[in-house]
Amino acid sequence: MSKKTLLIIGASGSQGGKVLKQLQKENKFNLRVLQRKESEFSKKCVEEGLEVAIGDLYNEESLVNATKGVYGIFSVLTTSIDMKAEAEIIQERN
Numbered sequence: 001m002s003k004k005t006l007l008i009i010g011a012s013g014s015q016g017g018k019v020l021k022q023l024q025k026e027n028k029f030n031l032r033v034l035q036r037k038e039s040e041f042s043k044k045c046v047e048e049g050l051e052v053a054i055g056d057l058y059n060e061e062s063l064v065n066a067t068k069g070v071y072g073i074f075s076v077l078t079t080s081i082d083m084k085a086e087a088e089i090i091q092e093r094n
Contacts, residue, residue, distance in 0.1 A: 002030075003028065003029050003030045004029055004030070004071035004072070005029060005030040005031070005032055005051070005069055005070050005071055006023065006029045006030070006031055006032070006070065006071060006072050006073070006074065007032045007033075007034060007053070007066060007067055007070045007072070007073045007074070008020050008023070008031060008032070008033045008034070008073075008074050009033075009034045009057070009073065009074065009075040009076060009077075010034075010074075010075060010076030010077070011033040011034070011035075011041075011045070012033075012035070012039075012041045013076055015076050016074070016076040019074050020033065024048070024050075029071070030051065031050050031051065032050065032051035032052070032053055032066070032070065033045050033050055033051070033052055033053070034053050034054075034055050034063075034066050035052055035053070035054055035055075036054070036055070036056050037054060038052075038054065042054075053065065053066035054066075057077070057090075058090055
């Protein structure tokens, strides 16, 4: 039986990174991380055998593509004191 795929949004951050590492240790799922663009982090993920989906929380189409075939999602949304409420709502809706 093949493993189900989980998408991790926020994997390069502190909380998402810890979740990613724990899931890697458990080895129960195929893991896909969402990244806005190719980066050193995304290259490292590929080297570790993870899938990388390029997408943006403000671009619904990219999220639809990133979630194809995904069983579940762990998401840590971008937040900051300077972030406008409208921006957070767009991310959450998408």
